[in-house]
Amino acid sequence: MNKNSLGLPIGTTLDRFIKKKQDEFEFATGELSQLLRDIALAGKIINREVNKSGLLDITGAYGSKNVQGEDQQKLDVIANIRFIRALRNGGQVCAVVSEEDEEIVHLNPHCRYIVAIDPLDGSSNIDVNVSIGTIFSIYRRTSPIGGPVTEKDILQPGTEQVAAGYILYGSSTMLVYTTGHGVNGFTLEPSLGEFVLSHTNMTCPEDGEIYSINEGSFHQFDKSIQDYTNWCKDQGMTARYIGSLVADYHRNMLKGGVYLYPNTKKAREGKLRLLYECNALAFIAEQAGGMATNGSKRILEIAPTTFHQRTPFYIGSKNMVEKVVEFVAEKAEA
Structure with missing residues (x-):
């Protein structure tokens, strides 16, 4: 037996990958890497x-609503606490x-980074063992370090991520x-507790055969989205x-597809x-060769006006998203 086969490498861990990439930037300070x-x-x-959620009393509703008016699940609250605590302690x-x-949520005024986060996306799937996720964006503040964080620091377009x-x-x-x-994608190796590089230079096919939309709301859609669905x-x-944004997007990025969450009669x-x-x-999609739009404008170019601003959202394979835009434009001109 070849001795090398007795000690096969596990691959590149997230820490090593981050360190290697940090070395590629001449003026890197290590702050973003630590974040x-x-x-x-x-x-x-x-x-x-x-x-372990099925074994402990951490599933189900928490008993209050978040700022969106949505019922909070216990794991929503737990995830929010965990991420904010980790970011505070990381410094x-x-x-x-x-x-x-x-x-x-104000942390250390002497730091330069701001994090926008959905700690646990897909709350309705928590109790039924369906995939859920965390989504995060990182920005540099625009105000002087050491002073108070301002609304202007937060309300930056996605191009500034x-x-x-x-x-x-x-x-x-x-x-x-x-x-x-x-x-790049990293899969958690549970016995080691390490994220290991598993998907290098991920790309989204330009076309696909999957469309993802909640057709239960079909009669709430604008005519353009009804026509596109048909x-x-x-x-x-x-x-x-x-019904979990991260899971739907991840599948479509790998296999080719389009995800649609349009405005409706109830949510204009x-x-x-x-x-x-x-x-x-949207940042990930564009880096992978995909596209993201609200139907008329590139998502990353939208200037936010409030912290919890909502938007129609179409994302995925470039040619498929462009087809959605065609349908939206045709109805707007009609």
């Missing part, structure tokens, strides 16, 4: 909580904007992120909709949040 490690650590803790973040908090990513808690737990130099059926496409501005859901995934 990404802090997020990864919190992700491991949430993975532990999710895996690289001056402020956090979270789906679960109405106002800015320095990093973004998501953690998917599913059949395996994955962390996917970009710093604007491609997209067109997908006429083309023989496959409908796949999990859309439902998904620009700062801590759409911007992050």
Whole structure:
């Protein structure tokens, strides 16, 4: 037997990968690298909580509503606490904007980074063992370091992100992120407690056969989205909709597809949040060769006006998203 076969390498860990990439930037200080490690650590803790949720009393409703008016689940609250605590203890973040908090969470004013986060996306799936996720965006503050964080620091368009990513808690737990130099994915090796590089330079096919939309709201959609949905059926496409944004997006990025969350008669501005859901995934999508739009404008170019601003959201394979835009434009001109 070859001795080398007795000690096969496990691959590149997230820490090693981050360190290697840090060395590629001449003026890197290590702050962003540490911040990404802090997020990864919190992700491991949430993975532990999710895996034991059926054994402990941490599933079900918490008994209050978040700033969106949505019922909070216990794991929503737990995830929010874990991520904010990890970011505070890591010491690289001056402020956090979270789906679960109405106002800015102020941390260390002497730091340069701001994190916008949905700590646990897919709350309705928590109790039924369906994939859920975390979504995060990282920005540099625009105000002087040491002073108070301002609204202007928070309300930056997605083009100003320095990093973004998501953690998917599913059949395996994955962390996917970009710093604007491609997209890489890391799978958690549970026996080691390490994220290991498993998906290098991830790309999204230009076309696909999957469309993802909640067709239960079909009669609430604008005519353009109704027509597009019917067109997908006429083309023989496959409908796949999990109801967890991270899981639906991740599948479509790998296999090719389009995810749609349009505005409806009940929610004229859309439902998904620009700062801590759409911007992050749009940044990843574009780095992977995909596209993200609100139907008329590139998501990353939308100037936010409020912390919890909502938007229609169409993301995925470039050619498929462009087809959605065609349908929206045709109805707007009619």
